[in-house]
Amino acid sequence: MENLTAGDIMVPLDLYPHIPYWFTVRQAIAEMETAEVETDGRRSIPRVVLVFDETYRLMGFVRRRDILRGLLPSYLLEDADEGIRSTYDIHVDPNLSDVFAAEEGDIAEQANRPVSEVMNPIVHTIQVTDTLLHAVREIVVNNVYMLPVLRDGKIVGVVRSIDVLHAVAKMVL
Amino acid sequence: MGWLRKRRQGARGEGGAGNGAGGETAGSEAAVDLENLRRRFDGFRALVESNNRVLSVIGDMEEKAQGDFLFDIVYVRRSIETLRDGIGDIIERIIDLGGEPYETLRARAQAIWNQIDGLLPGGRDVLPGPFVLEFARIGRVHSASVGGKNAQLGELRALGLNIPDGFAITTHAFQHVLAENRLADRIHETLTELDIRDQEDLERASATLRERILTAPIPEDLADAVREAYGELTGDAGPEPVALRSSAVGEDTLFSFAGQYSSFLNVPPGEILDRYRQILASKYSPRAIYYFLSHSLEEANLSMSVGCTRMVDAAVSGVIYTRDPLDPEDAVIQVHAIYGLGPYLVGGVLTPDVYRISRDSNEILERAVHEKGVQLKLDAGNGTREMPVPEELRGRPCLDDRQLVELARIATRIEDHYEHPQDVEWAIDGTGAIYMLQTRPLRTICAQPSFELPDMSDHELLAEGGTTICPGAGCGEVAHVSGEADLAPVRHGSVVVAANPFPALAQVLDRAAAVVTEVGSSASHMATLVRERRLPTIVGLVQARKRLPAGTEVTVDASGTRVYAGCNTELMQARRPEYDLFQDTAIFDLLRRLLALISPLHLVNPRDPEFRPERCRTLHDITRFAHQRGIEEVFAYARSLGRRQDLGVRLKTALPFPVMILNLDEETGHARTKPYDDQSIPSAPMRAFWDGLLAEKWPFAYPEPARLRVDRRSDQGLPGEAQFTESSFAVVRREYMLANLYLGYHFTSVEAVLSDDAARNLIRVHYKGGGAADKRRRRRIGLLEELLDRMGFEHTVKSDYIDCRATGMEREPAELNINRVGRLVMLTKQLDMALSNDRITRWYIEDFARKLELDRSKVFPL
Structure with a gap:
């Protein structure tokens, strides 16, 4: 068991949802709503969609909250470029939306933004030969939900926190 | 760039x-x-x-x-x-x-x-060739020069079956007779003016034409050739009589001409040329003229050959049907046999013995033996003579089991060779040797007996019995006929009642509602003709003339072998589905058989290694x-040029990839150098296509560097980035476009003709490849397949390749669809990446269908 590697527990790339960067937020939503990741007979709704460029290079990822954030009109967002944390620290009174009479139409319009405007860059990756323990450490230390797995510099899959947990469960339960 | x-x-x-x-x-x-x-x-x-x-x-x-x-x-x-x-x-x-x-x-x-x-019946021009051909040199491919019967005899001989030795006097010889006597135009004239529905007119024209042929001298070179061939046939044995049989071009096709032309048995050498001329003249007998004109066959194409063979002094002769013509699915061979020479059987004089033999086990399933009081025998030295059958043989089977099994074996062999049920004439001589005399396609009818029949119990049953020759029911006034002289007064819609199915009856078949005869079998020539016409017919109904008085109205239930008094339309309606008046005529059958060689498409996928010239089985x-391959050749050539020099003119477009346009409408030497722009594209279909591409946004929104804080590993992606904008180009004309685009990792080729002529309009899309995993690429092709299908395209798909086309659309829907194809090409750019499962694929299909307004109700009908 101690020999388990990232490659053993990862979700192969072809089973994991991904889109090109010019796709819209709407298409990313469709991907999340309809895609199911199936591993070991278990199905789960993806929390993250990977984003690639034309030459199939990994550019970034979008999470549910990135998408939701992308749907908000800009006037409801302060500090837009501050990144992830700002989504939790809303200083604008949400009731302002009533004042500005934001409507569903606005959301539909926002949904047509390219996903590249709301995606996050890939910062942390692991190698296909890295150990399970290394994967746990990367997830914990960097506070991320999933890690792209590379082989020879190319992405071949992802390891999610749930995949790590399943592997650990088999060891300890 | x-x-x-x-x-x-x-x-x-x-x-x-x-x-x-x-x-x-x-x-x-x-x-x-x-x-x-x-x-x-x-x-x-x-x-x-x-x-x-x-x-x-x-x-x-x-x-x-x-x-x-x-x-x-x-x-x-x-x-x-x-x-x-x-x-x-x-x-x-x-x-x-x-x-x-x-x-x-x-x-x-x-x-x-x-x-x-x-x-095709006689569709071939008669080419100059020899006047005579030995059977040893003849096969079925020679039917244009030796006619159907001779060609098939040669074929049977090549198959190793026993046929009488002989030679064919070719169609070329016939044309020679006509040409030397300047007859062709006169014949044509006479036939053009003829009204075949007028019996007297028909007879008059026939008499004129026959007279012309009979008085025309046989050219000397032809006469010499026949004499020489005869000499070789008889050899040292000295003069002996021969059989001369007509062999018309086309008679081996679905047009049977059964028994329409003359044949002569036991002809002494001195009479060969006279008999030959008589056979040529029989091409213009009233019934033969009637046959070919009523089938819209062109007389000029129906040439006549004659077969000249050694006489077979038949002890027994008959006909084999390699299937039951009324139940061809049943694996049964029918053998019909009489004593003596064959004409008494095929001419309907006698009711023959009928044997049914299992095709599989050669077991004799059934023997129906009839009284055969007379037989046709060779007369000493000349012609034939009717003779009594010895008393002790009359009621006995004229074939023994060994002979039946041998005949069944031959029948199976012949049918296997032709891959179609056959109607074979044969004879057995005094020594027991079996000879094949003729084979032709057997016309079969599938009768379907499972219909609700009306209750006929309260109708007066006038007669019952006999054999169904052609199913169905017909009613009308009874007309008795016993010879050619009785034919003219037969009115349209009559029920023709005759003693026997004599050949001239052919002339009234189109006027008859049903036919009943007192003797005969399903193997007579008339039987072939009524089946060809779907005419309800019973033969062998004893005392038919006595039970069905002339002038009374009757209903003939041929399927049930009963005749009722009065006209019963209900019964006729009920029997109607058993045959179709038009669909099963010879001409319809011919078309269907031709189409089998013309229209099925076997070569569908250009990527298939079987996509080769040798695999072409039909014209399609x-x-x-x-x-x-034409498309591919042109593009291969264009690409070979493209590497060496600039080809055509650049398109300055809002889309960020280079496209070269080669405008074939440009005059040589006045080639434009100024780039085209999105508005000045010199081709209607390309404008529509390009508008489609432009309507869907190209991804300009390349992420700001701030969002790409990653170390973008240069070797992360697929190799050869430059390749993705490689040589997109379009060859155009005002109403034509052939565009080759490489967008991302897929290759798209769109060909379109857009004009006011719907018959010329064409949209053709090839779509191939992708950068994502195989499964996702296939999902994208599946998506294209469904959307293009909704747009009215035909398509073939293999793996991640789709080839689809739409033809015959009017300008407006064609233009709309070209535009949609443009939009689809853009919409599906790298879409394969996103198609991680079938559900998302389904979502995209419906999403794009909405975008392209492809609700089923809005699709233009083809």
């Missing part, structure tokens, strides 16, 4: 290497190349035109074969000739474009044409193959 720059530099580099004159040379080379490309393109366009013409003829024939439209042999011939021209043109064009690899198509096409011509395969 890098690609374009590099190419330009390359071109400059070449020019720079030489002097100023070198630059000019390069320019004129370019002009030559362009001219070559244009010429090839013109060739390809002509190929496409021929392809379209061929496809439209095939479509029309298929429609006619559905049975809702009437057509005649002239239509069939004209269609075949259009196809012949079109296919010939297509083959020469593709050879012109691609050369030697395509030359095998000629042989393939010829093989198919040989089969087609074999089905040939045109499909040539069309596909």
Whole structure:
């Protein structure tokens, strides 16, 4: 068991949802709503969609909250470029939306933004030969939900926190 | 852009290497190349035109074969000739474009044409050739020069079966007789003025024509050739009588001409030429004229050959049906047999013994033995004579089990060879040797007995019994006929009642509602003719004339072998579905058989290794193959030029990839150098296509560097980034476009013709490849397949490749669909990446269908 590697527990790339960067937020939503990741007979709704460029290079990822954030009109967002944390620290009174009479139409319009405007860059990756323990450490230390797995510099899959947990469960339960 | 720059530099580099004159040379080379490309393109366009013409003829024939439209042999011939021209043109064009690899198509096409011509009655011109041909040198391919009967005899001989020795006097000899006596035009004139529905007119015309032939001298060179062949046939044995049988061109096809022409048995040498002339004259007997004119067969194409064979002094003779004509699915062989010579059987004089033999086990399933009081025998030295059958033999079977099994074995062999049920005439001589005398396709009818019949119990049953020759029911006034003289007064809609099915009855079949005879069997010539016409017929109904008085109205239930008093339309209605009046006529059957050689498409996938000229089994395969390879040849050539120099003019477009446009409408030497822009594209279909591409946004929104804080590993993606904008180009005309686009990792080729002529309009899309995993690429193809299907495209898919086409759309829907194809090409750019499962694929299909307004109700009908 101690020999388990990232490659053993990862979700192969072809089973994991991904889109090109010019796709819209709407298409990313469709991907999340309809895609199911199936591993070991278990199905789960993806929390993250990977984003690639034309030459199939990994550019970034979008999470549910990135998408939701992308749907908000800009006037409801302060500090837009501050990144992830700002989504939790809303200083604008949400009731302002009533004042500005934001409507569903606005959301539909926002949904047509390219996903590249709301995606996050890939910062942390692991190698296909890295150990399970290394994967746990990367997830914990960097506070991320999933890690792209590379082989020879190319992405071949992802390891999610749930995949790590399943592997650990088999060891300890 | 890098690609374009590099190419330009390359071109400059070449020019720079030489002097100023070198630059000019390069320019004129370019002009030559362009001219070559244009010429090839013109060739390809002509190929496409021929392809379209061929496809439209095939479509029309298929429609006619559905049975809702009437057509005649002239239509069939004209269609075949259009196809012949079109296919010939297509083959020469593709050879012109691609050369030697395509030359095998000629042989393939010829093989198919040989089969087609074999089905057509006398469709072949009579080519100059020998006046006589020995059977040893004849096969079924010779039916144009020796007629059906002789050709099939030669074929049987080649198959190793026993036939009487002999030779054929060819159709060329017949044409020679006509030509030497200047008869062809006069015959044509007489027939053109003839009204075949007028019995007297028919007889008058027939008499005139026969007289002309009978008084025409046989040219001396022909007479010499016949004498010489006769000498070789009889050899040292000295003079002996022979049999002379008609062998008309076309009679081995679905048009039977059964018993229409004369034959003579036991002809002494001195009478051969006279008898020969009589047989030629029989081509114009009233019933023969009636037959070919009523079938819309062109007289001029129906040439006559005569077979001259050693006499078989038949002890027993008969007919084999290799299937039961009324139940062809049943694996049963029918043997009909009488004592003596065959004419008493096929002429309907006697009711023969009928044996049914299992095809599989050769077990004799049934023997129906009839009283055979007389037989036809050879008269000493000349002709034939009726003789009594010895008392002790009359009621006995005329064949023993061993002979029956042997006949069944031969029957199976012949049917297997022809791959179609056969009607075979045979004879057994005094020594027990079995001879085959003729074989032709057997006309079969599938009677379906499972219909609700009306209750007939309260109708007066006038007669019952006999054999069903052709199922169905018909009613009318009874007309008694016993010879040719009785035929003229038979009114339309009569029930014809005769003592026996004599050959001249053929003339009244079209006027009859039903036929009943007192003797006869399903093996008579008349039986063949009534089945050809779907005429309800009973034979062997004893005392029919006595029980069915002339002038009374009766209903003949041929399927049930009963005759009722009065007219019962209910019964006729109930029997109606058992046969179809038009669909099963010979002409309809002919069309269906021709179509089997013309329309099925076996070569569908160009990626298949079987997509080769040798695999073309139908005309449709040939045109499909040539069309596909034509496109490829033109593009291969265009690409070979594209590497060496600038081809065409750049399109300055809002889309960020380079496209070169080659406008074939431009005059040589006045090539435009100024780039086109999105508005000035010189092609209607390309404008529609380009508008579609522009309507869907190209991803300009490349992420800001701030969002790409990653170390973008340069080796992370797929290799060869530059490749993705490689040489997209379009070859256009005002109403034409052929665009090759490489967007991302997929290759798209769109060909379109957009004009006011719906028949010319065409949209053709090839779509291939992708950068994502195989499964996702296939999902994208599945998505395209469904959307294009909703747009009315036909398509073939293999793995991640789709080839689809729409033809025959009116301008407006065609333009809309070209536009949609443009939008789809853009919408699906790298979509394969996103198609991680079938559900998301389904979501995209519906999403795009909405975007493209492809609700089913909005799809334009084709």
